[in-house]
Amino acid sequence: MIDRTSSPVRSAHVGQHVMIWLEQVKGASLGELDNFGDEGTVEQVMKVWVKLSLLISRRRPEIAVSSLLKHVLPGIGSQPLKNLTRLRLNRLYNILIAEGKKEEARRVFALTKQFLAWAEMQGYLDHSPIASMKKRDVAGRASPPRSRQLSDAEIWVFWHGLDNWALSEQARWALRLCLVSARRPDEIVQAQKAEFDLQLELWKQGTRNKSQREHVLPISPLMRQCIEALMQAADPDSPWLVPAPRDPQQPLSKGALNQALRRMIRAPRGLGLEAFTPRDLRRTARSKLSALDTPNDVARKIMNHALEGIDRVYDTHDYLSQMRIAMNRFSAAVEQIIACESYHQLQHRYEGETLLLDERAIMAMAR
Structure with a gap:
């Protein structure tokens, strides 16, 4: 019993x-x-x-x-x-x-x-x-790991499309924070306001993550914009960065961001992009870090992945200064993307390829 x-x-x-x-x-x-x-x-x-x-x-x-x-x-x-x-x-x-x-x-x-x-x-x-x-x-071979990542043009559509869809401020800025912080969606919605030191520009996540490793992430300019927007939208008496709308003493449900994004993608007048999930935003961030020549050890620290080989035992450096440089460069790259007037000005998957949206999509633009 x-x-x-x-x-x-x-x-x-x-x-x-x-x-x-x-x-x-x-x-x-x-x-x-x-x-x-x-x-x-x-x-x-x-x-x-x-x-x-x-x-x-x-x-x-x-x-x-x-x-x-x-x-x-x-x-x-x-x-x-x-x-x-x-x-x-x-x-x-x-x-x-x-x-x-x-x-x-x-x-x-x-x-x-x-x-x-x-x-x-x-x-x-x-x-x-x-x-x-x-x-x-058992049930045949497992599905291959996901490889979906957003191109620069798709990042533009995602970012600005959020402003043109009926979303709560919490969902809108939490989805953006998934991208610019390279965090898992549950790490965003389970975050407490006390974890964020905006004066030192540090997110002190602690062990509240998949690996349960102690983690501190520098806050980049775009991350700060998202965090401040979320704090402004949240109930002031709630301890959560992204509180549930009906009960501010509870965090937003882990599936809420997935559901919101799924609706935006499936709707006839939605984003008009190939399906992706909040987890794919994290993969996009990791790929962008590589494109910006971020050293692999620094990128692994940002993602809170263990270092490889013997380094995971002997390398105890916190990499904070290197992480800050990398996160600020990534933030600047995303800012440059979203500052463009149109996704037509941005590369899609390959050099010279442009993104084609269904004419019904909310962000579709004539060339």
């Missing part, structure tokens, strides 16, 4: 029931969890695995636990682990595949394979029934 009287640590990524389950595993002693002899159920052994392996090896174990609680334990949690078969496990994955959730099926497969390999190594299981399976055996 789950004790709901306690107040577990909250997470922006999973439901409270996941954190309650995880806190119970954390709080239990190993003797309390591993008390079932040689014939444990899937859930009993999985709790031991979570305590001894998942909590130690994962930055965000709650995300993995959320998948297990939703897709694995309801179906096989009460079964004896040693009775588990490949067919029974594939039926779990097949349910997700039939629902079109191929990536989730692969994720659940990877988690169960990791769990069963650990159980075999520990001796809870003689042999993992899916040891010979690979991720490509």
